[in-house]
Amino acid sequence: MRSLVRFLSLALVVVAIVWLGLWWYAESRLALAVDQVATVLRSHGWTVTRGAITRGTSPLRAEVLVSGLRLTPPVANGPAPTIGIPALDLMVRPGTPFTLNLTPASTWRLALVDGPSATLHFGSIAAAEQFDPAALLQGSDNPLRAGSFHATDLRIDSQNTNFTLLSIAAISVTTTRNPRAGTAETAFSLHExxxxxxxxxxxTTLGDLPFGGKLGRLSLDLAVSGPAAELPAGLAGAFAPTIAGPAGQTSAVAPADFMALWQQAAPALHRWAQDGGHGSLGVRLAVGPLDATGKGEFGFDSRVQPRGRMHLVADGFGAALGTISTHYPGLVGGISALTAAASPFLVRGPKDSQRLAVTFGLADGKLTANGTDLMTVPPLAWPAPPPPTAGAPKPKG
Incomplete structure (x- = not known):
């Protein structure tokens, strides 16, 4: 009996030592990850500073606390805003070892250099990132497979006057990513x-804004399918504030400089389109009497020209236009023309309300509405790919 007790005691000691070692290693990796992310952001032109990193003390979870985090994105023209987050908690629970939970402080500061500043208050705020175990073990530079962000009761106040500028009841964002996706698989999805x-x-009073200056709901669902390997470069070129150059150099590009962004993004997007890239899109907008939804899909034909369709249903369409014309009399002429153009697509909705129901289509260079030709769309001119550098493989297409 004593031998059994000694064996069990020794086993418990060994398990405890191993557990503490894993806990210490996990917290070390979390602290290292903070600096790795900061390095990546700096390489893309961001200014990142932070205070101390404090390790958690509970062996039941791996946790680090980052204090005094300040982020300034690269801006080509004008002053850049600096986001100040007093504290950011990163935690991994044993039951979900490949899910990183992030809990920022509930009050942030947003400031422009020598300019106005604002305070962001959150009633609740949390985010989570999910990683692919195999990608982590293989040292992938992007092992992320899913992420989420949720916040409630956001209020933006002018820091100097404590005057509330804007409030939002709730924000929710979820994403997924599959770098091994083929033509028939979802490579990227976004729900906001x-x-x-x-x-x-x-x-609202000074601007005589319609609908009381309020928006009931706005949502977006996007799913992109096709060869995922083609997507990151194209999407980064289209949406990133900087564009990476040789040897990690970056050059700022103004958001308004669409042609520069298009030149950077087009080669990768062209390859993606040639290899069967396609997607689906859903949008909903509820503001005042208007409740509109749109659902559709997009892709490319055999000539790598865009094609797609979108079904739009809008209840309260006429009432919404009437409210806008009341607040902005100068728009009455344009609103009347829009109402006349939409009249063939108006039907009776619930409770004898007026509903706009129309299906837009794009194919063979023609834009249609419920099968009726609206206009001819000029062909999309894909820019020629840049000449390959010495020793680089020639891009497909």
């Missing part, structure tokens, strides 16, 4: 939802 947005009553 915002509800209860309201501008300050003062802004």
């Amino acid at each position: 939802k915002l509800s209860g947005l309201a501008l300050s009553p003062i802004f």
